[in-house]
Amino acid sequence: MHNGGADNYADNIFHNYIGPLLTVLICCGSNIPEGENPSFDAAGSVISAGIKKAFDDISDAVSKSIPADSEYLLMRISDKAVKIERHGSIIPYIVKGGELRVLPNGVFGLENDDRIICGSKNFYDNLSVPAILADAVTAMSCEEWMDNLICRISDSNMLSCGNLTAVNFIVRSDD
Amino acid sequence: MDDIGLLSTRVKIIAAAALFAVVITIVCFLAFYRYYRRKGSEIADSLERERDELLYPEVAYFSEIGKRESQQDAFYISPMENYRRNGIVLLVTDGMGGLKYGDEISSEIAESIENMYPLSFHAAEMISDELRRMSNSIYEKYRLQGGATLAMVHISGNYMNFYSSGDSDIILIRGGEATRLNPRQNYLSTLVGKLSKSGRTTYEAYVDKKSRALIDFMGNSNPKIIYTTRPIRLTDDDVVVICSDGVTDAVPCKSMVQFSDGSAKRCAQQIKRSIIMKKHPRQDNYTGIVIKLSRGIIN
Structure with a gap:
């Protein structure tokens, strides 16, 4: 979450984790015309309150509470799978077979050490697919991966490119 | 009956x-x-x-002294005869300027890795440990009176692992776009990290005089070796360039795309010619290895 030199940070990220369920909502308001100031608070409270609810129920509640025309991505990671519902240009990627692939809407099985990143269009605009992939496979932690990506964006525009929003995950098995 | x-x-x-x-x-x-x-x-x-x-690599290289008094870059390209079995290992190591023993250390690194060949493609963590041990013995011998960067790739089948320490580059040119794969271990990355975490833009980092100073390198004690925890898939027509910063200071990574059509030899020639044309009065040593991957052609 970085305002990228803009006056306001208009995107938002909400999450709720009660092992092994992690629910994440990424909202993108930076593409909504200035002055309209979308509020994602209501959608955020759905996430914080709904950890035990079924994914489809949370999805219904989020779609009702989120400002119209907002782009958002709802994701739930459980023990062995990730479920995704994407509205708009927030793209989820996963590293599989030495490649970076877009995660489809729906359920997708996960394995130990799988690496996932979800980001706004603005975040990806100055990153190539091989760059995201290379940083994913060389990083030992999510923080290191994100730091390296931020460095790449910074090399292009010194982080003066508007709101930057992304979340990344590395799946770790308990074994 | x-x-x-x-x-x-x-x-x-x-x-x-x-x-x-x-x-x-x-x-x-x-x-x-x-x-x-x-x-x-x-x-x-x-x-x-x-x-x-199966993708086969075509390899070309150049290594020139530039305007310096000595050649502090070194490189190694493993034999192609065993490509099917052991893949190919290629590296560039750049002795740190301004310090004694840069040339000795870079040559020592290239020779030590040559002696390690063949490397196991599926033991990247072990190889990175071995490189760290190599750096520690350099540290014991030279006590920071010298050091070198390292950029190394290992291609096997249609996959690539890479290893790096310092600020030499491993560049992938694919689909008309050039990407530096390995993060540079210099002070700039630390400054950018600090500024971005405090929500600021990063202009200050780029005007800091110390931003290009290395924060890790071969010859440091227990350096962080960057390595791929899982290999990257390569595709037909990919071009990989491994080079010292003498190359990328003269020909920025993004502009290498224009040289990537044609053979590896042509690409290497064009990069070298472009560096010469710059006529930089203090041109650093420059070494580059170009690998072009093509389907089903044995080179």
Whole structure:
């Protein structure tokens, strides 16, 4: 979450984790015309309150509470799978077979050490697919991966490119 | 007579059963034979297909002294004869300017890795540990009176692992876009990290005079070796350039795309020519290895 030199940070990220369920909502308001100031608070409270609810129920509640025309991505990671519902240009990627692939809407099985990143269009605009992939496979932690990506964006525009929003995950098995 | 007749019927039944069993066995044998023959040819076809789909690297390089007094870059390219079995290992190491022993250390690194060949493609963590140990022995010997960067790739099948320490570059040119794969271990990354975490833009980092100083390198004690925890898939027509910063200071990574059409040799020639054309009065040593991957062509 970085305002990228803009006056306001208009995107938002909400999450709720009660092992092994992690629910994440990424909202993108930076593409909504200035002055309209979308509020994602209501959608955020759905996430914080709904950890035990079924994914489809949370999805219904989020779609009702989120400002119209907002782009958002709802994701739930459980023990062995990730479920995704994407509205708009927030793209989820996963590293599989030495490649970076877009995660489809729906359920997708996960394995130990799988690496996932979800980001706004603005975040990806100055990153190539091989760059995201290379940083994913060389990083030992999510923080290191994100730091390296931020460095790449910074090399292009010194982080003066508007709101930057992304979340990344590395799946770790308990074994 | 009755007994014989009875026996004859039994024999007839046994003979018929035996005949039936033989026929069934023959039919089963023929069916299995046909099945496995078909399966065998399918396997042979798939092996043939796999061989056709395997990417082969074409390699070219240049290594020049520039305007410096000595050559502090070193490089290593493993033999191509064993490509199918061991893949190919290529590296550039750049002795740190301004310090004594840069040339000695870079040569030592290239030789030590040559002695490590063949490297296991599936043991990237072990190799990174080995590189760290190598750095520690350099540290013991030179006590920071010298150091070198390292950029190394290992290509096997259609996959690539890479290792790096310092600020030499590993660049992938794919689909008309050039990407530096390995993060540079310099002070700039630390400054950018600090500024971005405090929500600021990063202009200050780029005007800081110390931003290019290395924060890690071979010859440091226990350096962080960057390595791929899982290999990256390569595709037909990919170009990989491994180079010292003498190359990228003159020809920025993004502009290498214009040289990537044609063979590896042509690409290397064009990069080298472009550096010469810059006529930089203090041109650093410059070394580059260009690898062009193509399907089914043995070079």
